[in-house]
Amino acid sequence: MSKRLGRGLDALIPSLSVQEDDKVIEVPLKQLRPNPYQPRKNFDEPSIQELAESIKQHGVIQPIIVRSVLKGYEIIAGERRYRASQLLGLDTIPAVVRPFTDDQAMEIALIENLQRENLNAIELAQAYQGLMDQLSLTQEELSVKVGKSRSHIANFLRLLQLPEEVKEYVSRGTLSMGHARAIAGIKDPQVVKQLAKSTIDQEWSVRQLEEAIQQMNRKNKDKKKIISKDPYIEQLEENLRETFRTTVKIKSSKNKGKIEISYFSKDDLERLLEMLQSFTSK
Structure with missing residues (x-):
C-alpha cells in the first residue's frame, strides 16, 4: 500500500483484505447496490469488458467486500467486478460482509480508487470535498488523512468553482488539470467559459493559456487607466x-x-x- 496515504486511511486497509477464516457468500447481483460515496462516476468500458472476459474464463477470483443495508447489500470494494459480472449476465457474485459505518464506507471508496484507478481531477476534487463535509475536516486535516500536501488539496477543491460545462471538459479529459488550474482563479464565469473554449478550439498548451490570461489581464488594467473623467x-x-x-x-x-x-x-x-x-x- 502506498506510503502517501495518511494513517487514518491506512488503518482501514486490513478491512479490505479477504482472510482465510472469512465467510464468503454468494450474493445475488440484484440485491447489490453501488457505494453511494463512490467518487468515480465514469468507468472505463474497455477495462470493464476486459475484466468480464477474465471472469468468464476464471470466475471472480477475489470476493467483493459489502456491508448489509436495508433491502440487500452495499458494495464497499469491488464495483468493477460487480459491473463486469452484470455485463456477463451472472446471477450471483462471491462476497464478504463487513460492518462498516458510513464514514468508513466513504473513506474506503476513496482509498480503492486512489490506489487502483486514477480518478479524473473533478472526481477527485468531489471526493475530497465529500470527505471534508462528511467528516467535518479542514483542508489541513484532510491533507494529513490522505497523505497529500495542503496545496494539493486546495488546488483540486478550487476546480469545483468552475462552471459546470468547464468541469465536464475536465471530467472528459478535453481540458487537462493544468488548464483547469490556470483558469480556476478567474472570477467571471463567462470569461472562464470563453478561455476554456479557446483552449480546446485552438489546442493551446497550458503555457499558451497562461500567456492568454496574462495578456487579458494587461488589457483590463490598461482599460481602467483610460477611463475618462467627467x-x-x-x-x-x-x-x-x-x-x-x-x-x-x-x-x-x-x-x-x-x-x-x-x-x-x-x-x-x-x-x-x-x-x-x-x-x-x-
Whole structure:
C-alpha cells in the first residue's frame, strides 16, 4: 500500500483484505447496490469488458467486500467486478460482509480508487470535498488523512468553482488539470467559459493559456487607466488651476470626494493659504 496515504486511511486497509477464516457468500447481483460515496462516476468500458472476459474464463477470483443495508447489500470494494459480472449476465457474485459505518464506507471508496484507478481531477476534487463535509475536516486535516500536501488539496477543491460545462471538459479529459488550474482563479464565469473554449478550439498548451490570461489581464488594467473623467469635473479642475496657479485634482465617487491642491515650497504653501483665507473671509 502506498506510503502517501495518511494513517487514518491506512488503518482501514486490513478491512479490505479477504482472510482465510472469512465467510464468503454468494450474493445475488440484484440485491447489490453501488457505494453511494463512490467518487468515480465514469468507468472505463474497455477495462470493464476486459475484466468480464477474465471472469468468464476464471470466475471472480477475489470476493467483493459489502456491508448489509436495508433491502440487500452495499458494495464497499469491488464495483468493477460487480459491473463486469452484470455485463456477463451472472446471477450471483462471491462476497464478504463487513460492518462498516458510513464514514468508513466513504473513506474506503476513496482509498480503492486512489490506489487502483486514477480518478479524473473533478472526481477527485468531489471526493475530497465529500470527505471534508462528511467528516467535518479542514483542508489541513484532510491533507494529513490522505497523505497529500495542503496545496494539493486546495488546488483540486478550487476546480469545483468552475462552471459546470468547464468541469465536464475536465471530467472528459478535453481540458487537462493544468488548464483547469490556470483558469480556476478567474472570477467571471463567462470569461472562464470563453478561455476554456479557446483552449480546446485552438489546442493551446497550458503555457499558451497562461500567456492568454496574462495578456487579458494587461488589457483590463490598461482599460481602467483610460477611463475618462467627467467633462464637468475636468472643467472645474482647469478653473481651479488658473485661479491658484498650481496643480489641482478633484477626486470624486458617487456623492462625495476631495480636492487636492499641490504646493512646491513653503512660500508656495503660504501663498495658497492666504488665497484660501481671503475666499473664506468674503
